[in-house]
Amino acid sequence: MSGSATYADWIAVDWGTTHLRAWAIGKDGAVRAKAESDAGMGRLARDGFEPALLDLVEDWLGVGPTPVLACGMVGAKQGWQEAPYVAAPARPAGLQPMRVTVARDKRLSVSIVPGLSQANPPDVMRGEETQIAGFLAAEPGFDGVLCLPGTHTKWVHLSAGEVVSFQTAMTGEMFDLLSRQSVLRHTVGAGSLDPEAFAEAVADTLSRPERLAQRLFSIRADATLNGTDASVSRARLSGALIGAELAATRPYWLGQHIAVAGTPALADLYARALAAQGASARALDAAPLTLAGLAHIRATQTELSLT
Amino acid sequence: MSGSATYADWIAVDWGTTHLRAWAIGKDGAVRAKAESDAGMGRLARDGFEPALLDLVEDWLGVGPTPVLACGMVGAKQGWQEAPYVAAPARPAGLQPMRVTVARDKRLSVSIVPGLSQANPPDVMRGEETQIAGFLAAEPGFDGVLCLPGTHTKWVHLSAGEVVSFQTAMTGEMFDLLSRQSVLRHTVGAGSLDPEAFAEAVADTLSRPERLAQRLFSIRADATLNGTDASVSRARLSGALIGAELAATRPYWLGQHIAVAGTPALADLYARALAAQGASARALDAAPLTLAGLAHIRATQTELSLT
Structure with a gap:
């Protein structure tokens, strides 16, 4: 072993449906290297996970097993090996990673952070629990609501380091489907959002959420009849869907401390x-939350195993 | 001319985005032949319409020009030739078909029924105005609401033979996108709907329409956690979307006479x-409404031109 310099003390992995990202972490906790590919869970069969990971991280491995801590859809039933959900309320930092027993390469020691579930109303998350751990690592005393907008936006009530409850809205996925594939695709373009039209659509939808089904085709009809600008039409679609989401999540954000963590443009929009x-x-x-969360969960695990 | 038996006295054409259907109508008003193809407006360039039509109807043509009356997206801006919208309130039977001046074959004399528009809230229809004319041909005294469920469901307030106002919901298109392409596709299957779950989802959504954004992902989460049957999940998605539509169209149906005309399964669901x-x-x-509407509009035009 002496002389064999293991490049990574451990490896952090963010493994979602469409992406695979890995970071080599040194003994000092600093990122030594990073790599990514599009070998997401969605395109891998069970026996494709280990080669996809080795493709990215092989250069970072020494002779002894290097700990790999992964989060995301890699732990789903259709993933590498299922890491069963932990029921909320739960402490993200204290989640016990599940050992991947099917990994064959002796240089790897892979564990997967479990997702969170909620019985009523039924809800699940995988990957966001790690982002939440990263957020709480920086703000351990946060008491309020964390919103993680994206394909499936999560609204998470946090208190005393715990996820108390959470709720998912499919707003991002609906926006993508409607703006790219429905009849609205002719109308909403792919560019910027008119800020006033956005604010108006959010406010209208929040004040009359029961009219949502009528609003959507109106965007198309108004453009057809009045030549409405694509940036206005796009803002109306986005505003109607985010307005509907805010109507559904009102108990989450009303009178709460709120933090929104997403891509800068989306976080700003929310x-x-x-x-x-x-x-x-x-x-x-x-962007930094997943890696911060993996590091925080690993540190918490190490502490637990020492006591 | 003598001896040359023109097979069709006139030709009725239903020409939508994805389909083209034609009927040869005899002097006695009976259907002599019918034909269809997938040469919908969506796949044709401007100069592709005439050949697509001739492909279907050439055998029905005599030497003199045969009147062809068409309805649907063929009259859109992106169609064969635009038949500009007529603003509601309007009498479907009295809509003046637009002559297609760009048709070159002397054996054809093509006209297109214009669609209807509404200024506030902005809305448009093309094709449904002809179905409505067909409905009113059979029930001229109908006073109430006609619902035409489909990709884009139309709710139409009819009185004294006129379309007073109308409203469109994209329910069918949203159901197709969400059930086939969103994360819900793993959950909702492609089979039948559980009737009880459907009724419950409609009722829940109507009583709390502001929760729609939360309901959708719940369908997935419940199936993941509790192994919910696909027929229940599918019914919940359908019920949530139809419930949201009924919430948005409540002023249309509350306390009105209602007729729902669609495919038998969909009309029954509504x-x-x-x-x-x-x-x-x-x-x-x-199914019979478009042809009945084309015949009714043609008969009304002939009467008008005789007076």
Whole structure:
């Protein structure tokens, strides 16, 4: 072993449906290297996970087993090996990673962070629990609501380091489907959002959420009849869907401390929509949260195993 | 001319985005032949319409020009030749078909029924105005609401033979996108709907329409956690979307006479959803309405031109 310099003390892995990202972490906790590929869980068969991981991280491995801590859909039933959900309320930092027993390469010691579930109303998350752990690592005393906008936006009530409850809205996925594949695709373009039209659509939808089904085709009809600009039509679609989401999640954000962590543009959009309802929300960049969460969960595990 | 038996006295054409259907009508008004192809407006360039039509109807043509009356997206801006919308309120039977001046074959004399528009809230239809004319041909005194469920469901307030106002919901298109392409596709299957789960989802969504955004992902989560049957999940998705549509169209159906004309299964689904809200709706098969409407509009035009 002497002389054989293991490049990574451990390896952090963010493994979602469509992406695979890995970081080599040194003994000092610093990132030594990173790599990514599109070998997401969605395109891998059971026996494809180990080769996909080795493709990215092989250069970082020494002779002894290197700990790999992964999160995301890699732990789903259709993933590498199922890491069963832990029921909320739960402490993200204290989640016990599941050992992947089917990995064959002796240089790897892989564990997967389990997702969280909720019985009523039924809800699940995989990957976001790790982002939440990363958020709480920086703000351990946070008491309020963390919103993680994306394909499936999560609204998470946090208190005393625990996920108390959470709720998912499919807003991002619906926006993608409607803006790219429905009749609205001719109308909404692919560019920027008109800020006023966005604010108006959010407010209208929140004040009359029961009219949502009528609003959508109206966007198309107005453009057909009046030549409405694509940036206005796109803002109306986005505003109607985010407005509907805010209507459904009102108990989450009303009168709460709110942090929104997403891509900067999306976090800003949600923060603006909330601000217009009198709810002040802090916008954060979600990019660093997964790695921070994996590091925090690993550190907590190490502490636990020492006591 | 003598001896040359023109097979069709006139030709009726239903020309939508994805289909082209034609009927040869004899002097006695009976259907002599019919033909269809998938040469819908969506796949044709401007100069592709005439050949697509000739492909279907050439055998029915005599030497003199045969009148062809068409309806649907063929009259859209992206169609063969635009037949500009007529603003509601309007009498479907009295719509003046637009002559297609770009047709070159001397054996054809093509006209297109214009669609209807509404300024506020903005809305448009193309093709349904002809179905409505067909419905009113059979029930000229109908006073109430006609619902035409489909990709884009139309709710139409009819009185004294006129379309007073109308409203469109994209329910069918959203159901197709969500059930086939979203994360729900793993959960909702492609089979039948559980009737009880459907009724419950309609009722829940109507009583709390603001929760729609939360309901959808719940369908997936419940199936993941509890192994819910696909027929229940599918019924919940259908019920949530139809419930949201009924919430948005409540002013249309509450306390009105309602007729629902669609495919038998879909018309029945809507009639059941309405019945559960105490609104009694008659379900009709929409299949014969377009041809009946084209015949009725043609007869009305002939009368007008004789006076």
